[in-house]
Amino acid sequence: MNQAKIQEAFESFLRERGLKLTPQRMRIFERVFATHEHFSAEQLFGWMREEPGDKVSRATVYRTIGLLAEGRFLESLDTGNGELLYEHVLGHRHHDHLVCEDCGRIEEFYDEDIERIQTQVAKSKGFVLRHHSMRLFGTCPTCTKKRERAAKGGAKSSAGAGG
């Protein structure tokens, strides 16, 4: 699905609900779909200030994010730090996240077996499963190497190797 198609979907969404197609909404929408990263509301607001285009206030950023989430154009994921991160949905297959606790790097993954078992588990408890949020926390390859090096290097000197 390309940018144009996605944009149409957004426009339909707005029309269906009697909402207006403002430059701010379009700009936010485009920016969100131009990113393949996870971002926070504050980050998105930062882009709006720094990058050229119509002015967009913080309030509008938040309001539009809410709108996009409602329309399932955006999905939110909890960092657990009181800040929500978002990522766009269309053109993205459902996936879950693997988070490095050392550097914050986020990898996406999808596992059919887990998805299937989740549905079974829900059913076994009598629940109708609608969606889920799964995050695995650990240490990424790069940081694992760093840790190993630190453990070796730091072993003989008393000063920490950290920075």
Next chain:
Amino acid sequence: MNQAKIQEAFESFLRERGLKLTPQRMRIFERVFATHEHFSAEQLFGWMREEPGDKVSRATVYRTIGLLAEGRFLESLDTGNGELLYEHVLGHRHHDHLVCEDCGRIEEFYDEDIERIQTQVAKSKGFVLRHHSMRLFGTCPTCTKKRERAAKGGAKSSAGAGG
């Protein structure tokens, strides 16, 4: 593991770190382990005000929760609403959560296969897995029935069946 044993564990934890065994900490600790529900910091603070015992301030509630989480006596789970919920850990095997989006009911579950696959997935990405958070969202049996009843009852009127 009973209350006395758990309390000892907490006391050891404090001693090891040179922390003091205050009435506030004991009261909070006891209260946390007396609950088998998930609770928020604000809720816990509410209990401290309402129930008899030494006075505990909001700040101390937050500070102690932080301490308990650090010592892995408490585990936090994100509601995604900017509020963290907690639950005590000792005497609880690790588990994940199934949340009813209609009534807020939370069920716990544990699935060995999912746990195993999660480790595999992390490994396949080169990550060392340390812990995870998984929540399944859906509709519980009671609310599913309610929805079905509502759908039938509302079927002949022009109003939508909602959803």
Next chain:
DNA sequence: GTCTATGCAAATAGTTTGCACTTTT
């Protein structure tokens, strides 16, 4: 007696809201 914990209230971070004005439809 020392060093940490507590309580308070002010500070912070992220997000939401009321209101006057602007824009889309």
Next chain:
DNA sequence: AAAAGTGCAAACTATTTGCATAGAC
């Protein structure tokens, strides 16, 4: 012209922090 959207700043919610005093060790 009507209805909705925007920007601004103040309000709110959850949580953290500085500081003087109280309490555990």
